[in-house]
Amino acid sequence: MSREAIKTIILIILVAFSLLLTLALWNYQPNLETVDQGDGLIEETDIGGSEKNVRKLLAPEQIIYHNDGTHYGYKNQEYIEEAYRRMQYWSLFNISVSEAEIPEEEGSLEIIFPSTLNSESIRNIFPIENQEVTLPSLSFDRAFVQWKGGEAEIRFLTPEGGQMLEASIRPGDMTAITQEVDDDSMWEEHTMFQQDEDRRIYLPAERKEVPKDVVVTETLPSKPLKNVLFEDPTVVKQFPLSGGDLRHSDGLSRMDLIAGQKKMRYLNLVTENSSQSTSAFNPEEVLQESVSFVNNHYGFTDPFRVRNVRSAYGDVSFDMYYNNRPILKDSENFTGINVRFEEGILQEYKRPMVSINPYQSEADAPGENQVSTLVSGKTVETVIIDSPKYDKGEITDIEIGYKLVSQGGGFSNYYDLIPAWFIQVNDEWKELKDVDTTVRRGGGV
Structure with missing residues (x-):
């Protein structure tokens, strides 16, 4: 075989080998593991809730209509929400400041918010x-x-303010409300607690039926919060705590999953011992910054509303609501959100690590929902006045809310949601246990 023939054969082999390598590269599928986005290489910061604007979170707790010396409140909580939605279209003008004066009650509405707010709100x-x-x-x-x-x-x-802000409203904006106050079917009589014009606490005069329910909790992801709260999530170490709880820390701050991992508590250790006790924000900025912070990780995972704004401490708390009523007590204390800033820096963040959903069983049938019949506001007033356990002067509010009771002593995801009377003392809600409730099912006594 000649030298030229050998060269030709070698060239053909090389070309064929090159074609085989090219084909192999085209068809090659690398066996690579997917990077866990929650580990911080790709920052996942969505815990599965929704964004809320400040307007939605500032819904009033009560709307009271004063007429002929009598106080009336909406029969259903849903009516308050609908009335508030219509009020958001009222256009204000001729804004001015004058000496504080509570108007004559004849034919007026009193809109009561759950927290003291700044005029910028x-x-x-x-x-x-x-x-x-x-x-x-x-x-x-x-x-x-x-x-x-x-x-x-x-x-x-x-009520205790020396000045007030007043404004005019276009009469046309008031049409729906003025028509509604004439509809007696929407209102029920209320009584003012101890006739105290300073506190102005209103209670339904008659017994009140409030739905009960059974709810189930659903766990929220913790890795997105780790990405939100730590500057470098990749250096965060995890440590076990007692009772199955967990701690995450980078040495500068820590995030604890507690209450059976149903609650998260974050603490900035760098500023923990700071001597500063005031915030660099004004009251409106505290509110806006807190809402924006929670929105940034879609942290409103249930219906929440602003409960308290303490601007001096940079502190805003949000209560979880169910059936338009606040959950004011739970054995594991995991249903509220609290955000605290110090000198414009996040200092502390507490929130639920579960969302709450109604439990539906196959046995449930229309008309079989339970309700609690709570005693009247007049009875509540009598109990408080007659009992030596209560300092009447320290009570700042009285309200019907829910208590969350575990069906398994804290180890279950199923809870009874039970309505009850609560009193507020020093910004803390306490169940009024001295009053009786009767429970009925499906309309029967």
């Missing part, structure tokens, strides 16, 4: 015609609305 509730107007730094926890003839006005104040 008014922008989050109502549209203001002149957006350039400067609102003075006043506080309010309620608004009084009056209308007569072709005029309507609203006043924002606290």
